[in-house]
Amino acid sequence: MKKRSRRRSFAAGILMGSALILVGTGYAVVSAETTPSPEPAVAAGSLEQLQLGRQLFLEGCSSCHGLQGEGIAADNATGGNGGPSLIGAGEASVDFQVSTGRMPLAVPEAQAPRKDVQYSQAEIAAMAAYVATLGPGPANPTEEQLNLENANIAEGGEIFRTNCTQCHNFAGSGGALTNGQYAPSLMNATPEQIWQAMITGPQQMPVFSNETITDEDKQNLIAYVEALKVEPNPGGLGLGRIGPVAEGLFLWTAGLLSLIAFAVWIGAKVR
Ligand code: HEC
Ligand code: HEC
Structure with missing residues (x-):
């Protein structure tokens, strides 16, 4: 009896350990994706x-x-x-x-x-x-211009819907234009490339000067597109405004809680 319960808690320990590693890795991946790597x-x-x-x-x-x-x-x-x-x-x-x-x-x-x-x-x-x-x-955007720390994803979404969806579609996945041309998906574009596209207007795309979309709104918009890449319907969780660190922390905590619940459930089942 004693032996069995020790084995059980050993198994629970292993489960918790690997769960922590899993969640930790997930968190690292999430934060790596949300932290833009600086260009040399x-x-x-x-x-x-x-x-x-x-x-x-x-x-x-x-x-x-x-x-x-x-x-x-x-x-x-x-x-x-x-x-x-x-x-x-x-x-x-x-x-x-x-x-x-x-x-x-x-x-x-x-x-x-x-x-x-x-x-x-x-x-x-x-x-x-x-x-x-x-x-x-x-000119290329500066590092400061590409700093999305204070960007507002919800406002970026509004600017995106007003200026970009007619060609790039609501999910940013692109769409056909006339004469066999198309607006490509935005899912592969880096924040810098999104900024560059707006200020240079390649081919059929209009130029979005500072009068049309200010620097701040460009940041909001880019943060919104970045959120689209991770979650095709950002805002669905109502987490859009609390920032990457808080979101990562939330994921980490939520993951941990569900794993504890799972461990408890397994413990109850074995008994
Ligand atoms: C009138 C249609 C139109 C509108 C409106 C438009 N685009 Fe584009 N966009 C295009 C086309 C066409 C291309 C491809 C140009 C090319 O390949 O040379 C493009 C390319 C891009 C690219 C490059 C994607 C990649 O990965 O290569 C980005 C980024 C982009 N657009 C962002 C935006 C943003 C942000 C907005 C809104 C502020 C916007 N576009 C509005 C038509 C449009
Ligand atoms: C085989 C011919 C060809 C070669 C080689 C070529 N280009 Fe182009 N380039 C074009 C054409 C055609 C366009 C216009 C069509 C388009 O924008 O899609 C263009 C457009 C551009 C534009 C956009 C110009 C604007 O005003 O929007 C830039 C910038 C550019 N090229 C730079 C380069 C650079 C840099 C290289 C060398 C690494 C290069 N190109 C090599 C044919 C070429």
């Missing part, structure tokens, strides 16, 4: 960086965008590739296009799709810095 800082526009950027541009982009980024008209007769002028396209546009794998374009088609990225982050930054010297254009 690159000295902006150093001579070396600009030289690298220019070299990469000449090798990988100039065949379509011109040796000075002035653009090349597509030659339909010879099937020659063309590309728009990048003078004034800005750092943010290059970073967006290359970091989503849209550029370099492989085959000319109605729309440059998202693909595997061809360059390292440092190379992308170098090309972006080089193109920025060709003419003033939208």
Whole structure:
């Protein structure tokens, strides 16, 4: 009898132990997902960086965008590739296009799709810095602008529904547009890419300047899209406003409580 109950509490101990590890791992995953990893800082526009950027541009982009980024008209007769002028396209546009794998374009088609990225982050930054010297254009968001700590997900949801759902759909999963074009899903876009898309307006997408959507509202909106990635219907749990740490803690506590209840239930069953 005594032996049995000791074995039972041993089993319960193992159960609790593995449960704690499970919940702990789950919590780590959740918090890793909600903490944006900072981009490695690159000295902006150093001579070396600009030289690298220019070299990469000449090798990988100039065949379509011109040796000075002035653009090349597509030659339909010879099937020659063309590309728009990048003078004034800005750092943010290059970073967006290359970091989503849209550029370099492989085959000319109605729309440059998202693909595997061809360059390292440092190379992308170098090309972006080089193109920025060709003419003033939208700059990348700063780390401070991308800080979503005080963002309001509920307000972000309203801004999203007003400005984005007509093309990207309520769940951010994308949708068809006219002429065989489409608005892609937003589930793979990083906060930085979402910001860049708004300030550069790729293809059919309008530019959302500061007058249309302020910095603060961009943060709210991005926080909302980030929440959509985790939970397709954010707000359903009514946790939207308490922030990632509190949410993680809630998950951790809730998980722990349900496991204790489970252990007690097993104990009762065995008896
Ligand atoms: C095969 C031709 C081709 C190559 C190579 C190419 N591009 Fe493009 N690029 C295009 C075309 C066509 C467009 C316009 C269509 C689109 O935006 O989807 C475009 C659009 C862009 C835009 C958006 C311009 C704007 O005003 O919105 C940027 C930025 C860009 N390319 C950068 C690059 C960079 C950087 C490289 C090299 C790594 C590169 N491209 C290589 C053809 C090309
Ligand atoms: C008129 C339709 C339209 C509206 C409105 C619109 N978009 Fe887009 N969006 C597009 C299209 C089209 C593309 C693809 C462009 C391309 O591939 O060059 C796109 C691309 C994007 C991407 C890149 C996704 C990826 O992973 O590559 C993001 C992010 C994005 N949009 C965010 C937004 C946000 C946020 C809003 C609202 C503030 C918005 N869009 C409003 C049409 C739209």
